[in-house]
Amino acid sequence: MRVNGTMSRVYKWFESRLQLEAPVKEAALHPVPRNTASWWYVFGSAAFTLLFLQIVTGILLALVYVPSAGEAWSSLNVLNHQIPLGWFLRGLHGWGSNFMVAIVLIHMAQVFLFGAYKFPRELTWTLGVFLLLMTLGMAFTGQVLRFDQDAYWGLGIGASIMSRVPFVGGGLVHLLLGGPVIAGATLSRFFALHVFIIPGALLLFALLHVWMVLKLGINEWPMPGRLVRRATYIDEYNKLAHEDGIPFVPGAFWKDLAFSGAVVAAVGVCTFVFGPFGPGGQPDPSIIQTVPKPDFFFLWIYTVLSYLPPQMETPFLLIAPLVAIATLLAVPFWAGEGEKSWHRRPVAVLAVSTIAICWGVLTHLGATTPWSPHMNAWSSDPIPVHYLQHATPLVRQGAVVFQVKQCRNCHSIGGNGGERGPALDDVATRMTIDQLRYKVVTGGGNMPAYGKNLSPAEIEALVSFLETLHPANEPPAYDASRRAVDESQSQPRPQSARPPAPPVARQTANRSANR
């Protein structure tokens, strides 16, 4: 009793000065429509929870991390290997970032599909768009702070993109890098962005975002046919919240709490099972044996930049982001009234599913990078033995040329090698020997011209080898007119008087005779 009495006196002492009880009670107990207590409404609070996880783990990492281009990489390795559980904190921060981007995107898709951006929540959506951009900004700057080879060359890609801005591109590159090259100044400014500027704005915007959710009420469950009208919506909502409502705490909030807990637990489990991200190789630009790749959420851009026609790239890079952001910002003002339910908004459903599918496909391609040459395939992937059994010395020499001239880096044989060009296991069925020779010499499409880089003997050997690449039951392609000429020339004349056939035709003839 006495303890309780003391406790309550202490509480009153603080409360009479802080005066927080009334506003907190009002926020917690305000009525929300009963059907908003749904598992679909938990993503926003989970994103908010992850933001705090990131702030806490980020501050803990900052106790050790050294934001200097000369020391950052070593300090990350110290965190990983020498500080007890430093790896775990790095993992929590890295996985927390991945989860946060994912949850923010899911939250946005859900809000869009449930029409929650409509009147009077336009500004909540607008702030949300900026919160998404800042979350992505945190993901990119965070990748830079993990100062390894990927970070270094990722900055190079960022600078190259920036340099395409007309007129001021050069100056923007200098501002981005803090100087003429990627160096100490670059890491310092990305540290300031990642630790002070973006998180400060992110926290402020997130608090405003939540403030508006509390003030405007949680979006009611959309019912087909219940239209939003500016004149009547607020009264309708208040009626719904008061007549068929429950207090926000605990009625709706317990699901938020449970899901947030599950998400943080998932971050912990991923960290425990998969560990932290990197750091990769040392950020030394003189080490060029590297294949830079962006982090997961930017892989789709990596793919787009590989598949766009070159003349489309600069317009895409400079205009598409602006159009996308402008579209997102315009959504609540363009469609601020009317139907909320996804049952009656087929375009919205199509838009979300199209974006999701495109994103998935582009990310998958970005993870496998079929367009990148396999830089080591020429020296590491042997030609399958059965391709060379019973082969003539010229064909075997051609196989050597094929390997040593790095053809393998872009063309696979037997399932190994690059995927930039087509697999060559049955190339002889698609191209005649003359076409093969022409292609090797002149290149074309995505293939360099090898005419200057191969001697005539090497070309001859290479083409002979390629000519053997066809399935056993499928003959190689041939030029009908050439064959007709060869046959008409060879038949009436006696063997001795036959003019010398072109070397390649002779090769083919010999080999078909062997078979």
Place this chain on the structure above:
Amino acid sequence: MSHEEKPMEADPNQSVKAHNESGADSLNMQRVVSRRWMLFKAAAAFNGLVGLALAIPIVRYLLAPWRKDASYKSWVSLGPAESFPTGETRLAVFKNPSKRSWDGATDNVACYVRRTGTDQFSVFAINCAHLGCPVRWFPQSQLFMCPCHGGVYYADGSRASGPPERGLFTYDWQVVSGELHIDAGQMPTLSNTAKLVKISHGEGETSCG
């Protein structure tokens, strides 16, 4: 929404009114209020002026890296010219001329030197003309290949295939008392180097001046 906004806006007005109405008629109150408001506005304007005066040096500080390309560049030695055999392409590493002590290994810059004759060199930037990834030289096939999006260049730096719109970036070079010097100090990008050369799709001839 509107019913929530009312109490927040009403409070300050009410307190001001209550304070002023306490011992004065309405005319006096107007005068007092307007004088206070005038002082308030003057103080606010003074703050605006101070802010503006501070903003100018702050913006200048923020824009400090925005300088002319030439101010970042200077001639750097790549070592004796004899260390580059004729007819071959070699990787060379030099220190960024504007390096700082905390740059660590990032003060290294790599480039490719191709010696075509006794006094003829081409010095290529390591950065792919597409998005700046490091290209790798394959002496066997005499090609530069980029690991990122598959850009390929011929030995003379001209574009062979892939997404780049032009050949490799080049550095200006000169031989000074037996040493090969290049004009370097800036990451080559389309905004600072492309202007100097004609963009072409590389039919085997170099597009790099």
